[in-house]
Amino acid sequence: MMGLPFFRTPEIETPAEIEAASLRSDRFRLQRQVDWQRLDSIVTALENGRPRRISDEDLLDLPVLYRKTASGLAVARETSLDAATLAYLEALVQRAWFQVYGPRMGFTGWLRRFVGGGWSAAVRAIWLDICIALAVMAAGTLVGWLLVSREPDWFYALVPGGMAGGRTPGAGAAALRESLGTKPGSDGLSIFAASLFSNNTGVAIMAFALGFAFGVPTLLLLLYNMALLGAMLWVFADAGLGWEFAAWLSVHGTTELGAIMLAGAAGLHVGRTMAFPGDRSILAAMQAAGVRAAQVMAGCTIMLIVAGVLEGYVRQLVGDAAARAAIGTGMLLFWLGYFILSRPPRERET
Template sequence: MALNLFSRKQAEAPPAIEAATLRSDRFRLERQSDWQRLESIVTALEKNRPGRIADDDLLELPVLYRKAASSLAVARETSLDAATLAYLESLVRRAWFQVYGPRTGFLRWLRSFFGGGWSAAVRDLWLDICIALAVMVAGTLVGWLLVAGDNEWYYRLVPDSMAGGRHPGASPEMLAQSLEGTEGAEGLTVFAASLFSNNSGVCILAFALGFAFGIPTLLLLVHNMAMLGAMLWLFHQGGLGFDFAAWLSVHGTTELFAILLAGAAGLHIGRSMAFPGELSIMDAAAASGRRAAVVMVGCVLMLVIAGLLEGYARQLVQTSEARLTIGLVMLAFWLAYFLLMPRRAMGAKVDPA
């Protein structure tokens, strides 16, 4: 035992430090039973033998850890002997990992994430999702009505880089040509990568702006959806409303879902900061941020899938009916996953410090 080792070292100490040794001995003797009990529990857990630990000992593990941490703090303040200090530092470090450290490897974390952790985190944000959805629908209607009332609004809402020749006054033939696919996949990899970069930027911004009490997140959602509403009006005027909706749905049901979740995650943080309850604003932001971060990890995955669908499936599939089928299948898949997947909490724990 490590305790016996540093006891022998203390016995060999010169007379000049005998008083300090006696003080250290008294400190150690008063607490060593708890340290030894904690060490035996930690050793069993490190060897993956929890069955050898009594139920009472397992329940006492957090308490014993706190006592050892307190003893370490006292040992540092009173400058006890180096052996006792080294022993306590090692014991507290090992015990912290067993009490607060992550329990799972990466593959097990992935199984927990996809097996219910992600969907549970999304369902926890149901109120924020409802708010974000209402704002997105309102933004789409605003964009439609603004452009319907004055075509000049189209140029304010839709940047030239995204318009691509699709503007008020364009012929139905030109608009239809912009929806046509391609028979080959050459060059689509770069296109898909650029789309993923753009869409991920919108999601990250919607999430990050939540720390300003969610107000910028709402404005960003309104602006982006107003742009979509303007384009919906344009194609509807050209008699291509169904074709544009089908063209958009291939990736849009996944991409817009990801933007919805990212916006809801940002709103969740902003709402918790505006109404922290009994917590401080920073504690409320930290708690909601951990929950929202799980949602954002999934949003990145959804954007990867949306980028592939937009860069490949939407370009290679030629008919509106087939495109709409792909979009509806993806929407059904996401709804089924988020609504029907059994709840399972993520396994990692967080250092309370």
């Protein structure tokens, strides 16, 4: 609390010393108790959510009363006043500190403000990094497709065996089509989907965390991750099931891959700011970039949760390719609409 030093009350041995200390404590309390009681009443009204009961004069004097009481606490510790006075002042100063310097809103209020425009504003602020991340992801998908189409052995270098689950170059169309279904009890692409979701969650975290290295590892990670997806897409397209696989993936993929793109853009934003701080110092530029990137990453967490629900439930319940594509397209339009149209509320003038 306030970082004030701890003072150990010395032992008082004679009755005269006890009486003198008591008088000193009483005098100290009487000189200041009016301010303490006033501060206590103001803090109590604020804690009970009744600010209207506080007069304008009291509200304006709150910081002054807090500082005077904190100063009184320091004096009380130095002059060895009684334990009851010290305990009361310590509790009062702590309560007043939260009202003067503490957060102005709780978690619910912060979440409402964050979802209501704070997140979208942070995303729009890094639009250039998003464009770069999107271009790299598109290039990665194309690279994976071209590598496997020209040399199928590249598939095994790009896609881990546990994730592929038998869906490899040369697999029959019937087996691949069956894996896209929703038949109860069959694993279908559940192993691949779970592995892909786990992989993409890790990629989102790593893409952001590696941004400090001027964004280069982030770009390489996005490139490789999408090359993996491009390789798998070629396997299904080669069997004449490219549309079905794209529709299957879109149910949760537009949300999941969108989260990866934003996470990569957030990491790239940090790295790019370190490399090109502009007129500001590197520390000041990093501080501003870190706040924006952290907001974007907090929103990515929400997107990954939504993607998990879509993958675990919606995709398993909807088997028609057109319906799956409609859901995926709908989610894409939803996120685009949110990030473009959602604006943070204006600050009220005081």
